Amino acid sequence: MKSNNRVLWISNTAVFIALLIVLQAATTPLGNPLITGSIVNMLLIISVMVCGLSSGVCVAILSPVAAKFFGIxxxxxxxxxxxxxxxxxxxxxxxxxxQKKHDMYTLLSGAFAKYLVLYISIVKFAVPVLLQLPEKQASIISNMFSISQLITALLGGILALIVYPRLKKAKMGGD
Known part of the structure; x- marks a missing residue:
């Protein structure tokens, strides 16, 4: 990676991480995890579409750390x-x-795959096997990583499909 490209990658990734932190902090007090989750998923998607895979990976890994920091x-x-x-x-x-022709396919595939990964790894494995939590806490965590994850991934994808073309147009100088 050339020096200019590296600086651009760092600055763009930093912008997405800052947006992630600010928007999580701003939406958490609203008390609606669907809003926060949808915005986080939108930022994950837009970061990878605008800045590439390594940026998306960084934002994806830092997102749950930032969420824990904000108590969500x-x-x-x-x-x-x-x-x-x-x-x-x-x-x-x-x-x-x-691939533009696969937007709906990407939206559905991404949302369903994320939901399945979280549901299987947390609800079906971590909660009953690893964590061995009291029933009430296990139920709360299981509910957090059930169907609401599919909904927030779908909403985040829809938001990304609305916002990304505008960002791309702005980045290209109005084309």
């Missing part, structure tokens, strides 16, 4: 699993999302 991440022990779900979304959007 459940347990530190499942941060790697949340990052894995985020990485799944980023990888699908990277490999499929660059």
């Amino acid at each position: 991440g459940p347990l530190i022990s499942i941060i790697p699993l949340i990052a894995l779900g985020n990485l799944t979304l980023v990888l699908i959007w990277y490999f499929l999302g660059n």
